[in-house]
Amino acid sequence: MSVPSSVSNNLPALTLHLAQQGLAAPDLGSAMMPVLDALVGNTSAVGAAYFQLRAPEQTYYPRATCGDLGPEPLRRALQHGGLPATLPIVQALQGHPDVLFFEDTRLMPEAAAFAELAIFGLCAAPVYDRQGQLVGALLAHTFEPYAWTGAERTLIRSVTSLLGLLAARLDAEERERDAHESALRALGLCLEARDAETQGHTDRVTALAVQVARRLGLDETELRALRWGAYLHDIGKIGIPDAVLRHPGQLSTDMWTLMRGHVQGGLQLATQLPFLPQTALDVIALHHERWDGGGYPHGKRGEDIPLAARIFAVCDVYDALINVRPYKRAWTHQEALTHIQAHRGTHFDPRIVDVLGEVLASAETAGEPAQAVLA
Amino acid sequence: MSVPSSVSNNLPALTLHLAQQGLAAPDLGSAMMPVLDALVGNTSAVGAAYFQLRAPEQTYYPRATCGDLGPEPLRRALQHGGLPATLPIVQALQGHPDVLFFEDTRLMPEAAAFAELAIFGLCAAPVYDRQGQLVGALLAHTFEPYAWTGAERTLIRSVTSLLGLLAARLDAEERERDAHESALRALGLCLEARDAETQGHTDRVTALAVQVARRLGLDETELRALRWGAYLHDIGKIGIPDAVLRHPGQLSTDMWTLMRGHVQGGLQLATQLPFLPQTALDVIALHHERWDGGGYPHGKRGEDIPLAARIFAVCDVYDALINVRPYKRAWTHQEALTHIQAHRGTHFDPRIVDVLGEVLASAETAGEPAQAVLA
Known part of the structure; x- marks a missing residue:
């Protein structure tokens, strides 16, 4: 023509x-x-x-x-x-x-x-x-x-x-947007450099949370905000002394108070990044709240806890369970999932526990080890 | 019309x-x-x-x-x-x-x-x-x-x-570019959250280094790279244990070895940010080199040390001197400048020492305290 x-x-x-x-x-x-x-x-x-x-x-x-x-x-x-x-x-x-x-x-x-x-x-x-x-x-x-x-x-x-x-x-x-995202991820990875025990945790938990969130229907904007919050979720631990952060056994009451302070400290650091969306701040500030109101720092319950924070909370615990920590061995995927399911409706949002199960099962039926979904 | x-x-x-x-x-x-x-x-x-x-x-x-x-x-x-x-x-x-x-x-x-x-x-x-x-x-x-x-x-x-x-x-x-820059600065500020002694150091030393560099004729692209390097210059300290980082007196030989390792550790973290220009990496990796070859980690000398790293080295020491540290009181601006000038041509590039003097003097004749150039 x-x-x-x-x-x-x-x-x-x-x-x-x-x-x-x-x-x-x-x-x-x-x-x-x-x-x-x-x-x-x-x-x-x-x-x-x-x-x-x-x-x-x-x-x-x-x-x-x-x-x-x-x-x-x-x-x-x-x-x-x-x-x-x-x-x-x-x-x-x-x-x-x-x-x-x-x-x-x-x-x-x-x-x-x-x-x-x-x-x-x-x-x-x-x-x-x-x-x-x-x-x-x-x-x-x-x-x-x-x-x-x-x-x-x-x-x-x-x-x-x-x-x-x-x-x-x-x-x-x-390119600016990618660089910006890399910088936020680096901020998260920096923490891992301090704490050899949690190597890879940030990337694994971020990937898992995004998969769960996608299955729950979050759009790309919300997924991005969740990802940023996930990168930075433990940024407040920068303010926790080594003596507490690396303490091998049970924490004393004082140590525990300090440790819990990482969510408030993290929120304080994160608010210095004026471009962080509310959802990212929610993940940082509220990922230790529990569905039944027994979490910290606010004791919020149920849907008063923003969805992204509820998603992240489940994935964060799951990844901690399947990896070795100073105070525990690495659990198998099945042990970890069983534990999460046992706290369905108490610690965790029941719907999100179910979706986590689906995500892990679909990775397994695809012939991959459950770990592969985190790659 | x-x-x-x-x-x-x-x-x-x-x-x-x-x-x-x-x-x-x-x-x-x-x-x-x-x-x-x-x-x-x-x-x-x-x-x-x-x-x-x-x-x-x-x-x-x-x-x-x-x-x-x-x-x-x-x-x-x-x-x-x-x-x-x-x-x-x-x-x-x-x-x-x-x-x-x-x-x-x-x-x-x-x-x-x-x-x-x-x-x-x-x-x-x-x-x-x-x-x-x-x-x-x-x-x-x-x-x-x-x-x-x-x-x-x-x-x-x-x-x-x-x-x-x-x-x-x-x-x-x-907006992406600004957010990206904010994220890099946050990465630097995060470190300060761990070490109360250096509060404000990152922003002050960055501002001073940019002024010196501008007077030396660096263009906006180079200034941006210097600024990014300055934000991240001590990022390797994330890997230094509290016991060394916060040690009040003289460091032991072992502690000193660990402490010096922060420039290599920092470079390793920084290379995870693929968009960082070489000049930024230079600042992170080489800001403890000395003009006379007596610095670390490589013992590079003179113009073998990239210009941005030489500029940053002078400003970093100046800002450390005028602020209180665990092992010293805060020096006056004049004391600090006199010290820097005494090491002109040994520790520091003579031309940069002169330009630092000009920057501080021009701030003073403008009726501002020397500190104001750092605001």
């Missing part, structure tokens, strides 16, 4: 429309979808994909795809393997200011890998961040050799230039 | 051009500048400003201004006071989907405050984030009552609708 004259006459309006949709989209993948649709809808390209750099792997993975990507092996290769930075097409895009057009990939060494996938007509647009790093690539293709027309080249250039800028910007937003 | 027909005929191209500039701009303020220029250049507005919400104050502060903002009192009021969320014009924008146009602010209660500032013609465009919160407002004005023409209204609506989306997106990016 060549470019309809109605489109080529009104390229700025089309580009503007795509930019508007992209700016309003919740994430990079959804922002690029209308662009791919426009490429496939208004040019001879039969399929298109947007690839974005994941820096640790130095590989560009698809974030949005559209149209016909060819037979299953190709699709799978793209989805799982992505485009490594060493691939000739990526090397060719590096530093190249403009869209690359290939009429026949068999004739061009930099596109040769695509000929093997039966992709013969190809255009590839680079996306740079503000430091000049190649952070993304927008590809569109045909399954026959194809001479891209002047009108198609103009359309592809117009659309990809603005949307490339947008993609770079959304990429920056995502 | 009414809208030139060349502009009104090609609104999508103008809007696209502004979006392109905005997406490539380094920050929200610079992204909005061309928009304000376009409003003042292509309509009868004589001045325009973009205001952005600072959530803690519930106030919208100007991030970019253009043209004639009126006499000095008005400009000052705008710059310093901003637009409080309680202001009638802000209330009128809240939830309003479209641009508000006022021919004569004296006749409209929601714009009355502007009449007092001799602004009579006004248009105000709301900027919402994806959660529907009013995060910004784009204002343009005349100093006479003015009936906005249909063409002007079309131009202003077209430009502000896309740029509003862009502003919301850049605002999200900034």
Whole structure:
């Protein structure tokens, strides 16, 4: 299909429309979808994909795809393997200011890998961040050799230039968000560095709590808040002296009072992070409350305890039970679950105990040890 | 000035051009500048400003201004006071989907405050984030009552609708970045919670190091990396037992070995944050190296020690000297500076010692106590 004259006459309006949709989209993948649709809808390209750099792997993975990507092996290769930075097409895009057009990939060494996938007509647009790093690539293709027309080249250039800028910007937003999340997790892991006994506890309990919460229907925003609260749940222990924190036997009454103070101390530290949502603060402040009102610090009961804190409380105890502590051996998964179930409706919210059982059972029937759900 | 027909005929191209500039701009303020220029250049507005919400104050502060903002009192009021969320014009924008146009602010209660500032013609465009919160407002004005023409209204609506989306997106990016920075600072402050003696040290030493570094010509990217390193410089102390960390007298050889280990331990923790720039890692790993090679852990000397680590080393010792520690009283600023100067070229990089002296002196001649530079 060549470019309809109605489109080529009104390229700025089309580009503007795509930019508007992209700016309003919740994430990079959804922002690029209308662009791919426009490429496939208004040019001879039969399929298109947007690839974005994941820096640790130095590989560009698809974030949005559209149209016909060819037979299953190709699709799978793209989805799982992505485009490594060493691939000739990526090397060719590096530093190249403009869209690359290939009429026949068999004739061009930099596109040769695509000929093997039966992709013969190809255009590839680079996306740079503000430091000049190649952070993304927008590809569109045909399954026959194809001479891209002047009108198609103009359309592809117009659309990809603005949307490339947008993609770079959304990429920056995502990287900040990821870094932000890493920093919060590091804050939690820091504590573990002090207390060799709880190594891995933060990540395990966070993963488990998120699974339970997802099954209970919490949305992504709430899951994120729960995750942040989970990272930071014991942050108040930073203020507990070693003599108490690492005490091997029963704690004295005074020690116990100090130890319980970690939830208030943690809340005090957490409120210095003005961006923490209430749900995260709830997890930090209320994860030692009990369903029957016998917990601390407030003795809240039942649904007066926010849901995220109730979820976290169950998972926190479960993970403590299945791991060794100064005062106990590591229990088996079954022993731990039996213990939790015995306190269903007293210590723990009954509904959450049931969901924990389901999460652990589904991991087991999937042939994984229950521990695998925590990986 | 009414809208030139060349502009009104090609609104999508103008809007696209502004979006392109905005997406490539380094920050929200610079992204909005061309928009304000376009409003003042292509309509009868004589001045325009973009205001952005600072959530803690519930106030919208100007991030970019253009043209004639009126006499000095008005400009000052705008710059310093901003637009409080309680202001009638802000209330009128809240939830309003479209641009508000006022021919004569004296006749409209929601714009009355502007009449007092001799602004009579006004248009105000709301900027919402994806959660529907009013995060910004784009204002343009005349100093006479003015009936906005249909063409002007079309131009202003077209430009502000896309740029509003862009502003919301850049605002999200900034908020993620700020939150990210807060999380790193919290990581540092957490340590202080454990060690009452060093309360405030992280913030003071960070502020001082940034001032010294700025005077030495480091750019904003390097300053940010230095700041992050400064927040985290003693993060390795998390692994030091209380018995050593809080030991009141001289440390034994074994204790000293443990204590010195905090720089290696800190580096190990910091490398779990993949986004930390090398400069931040340098500060954490090398802030106990000495100019003459007598420091630890590597005994690096002179310019083999990265600049940021050399800057931080001077500021860290200075702040330790002027504050009380378990083993010493708080020294005066002059005593501390004299001590640092006595170790110019042995412990410390001579150039940095000189710059520290300048920073402290300039704070004093400004009539502030030297401490004020650290606020």
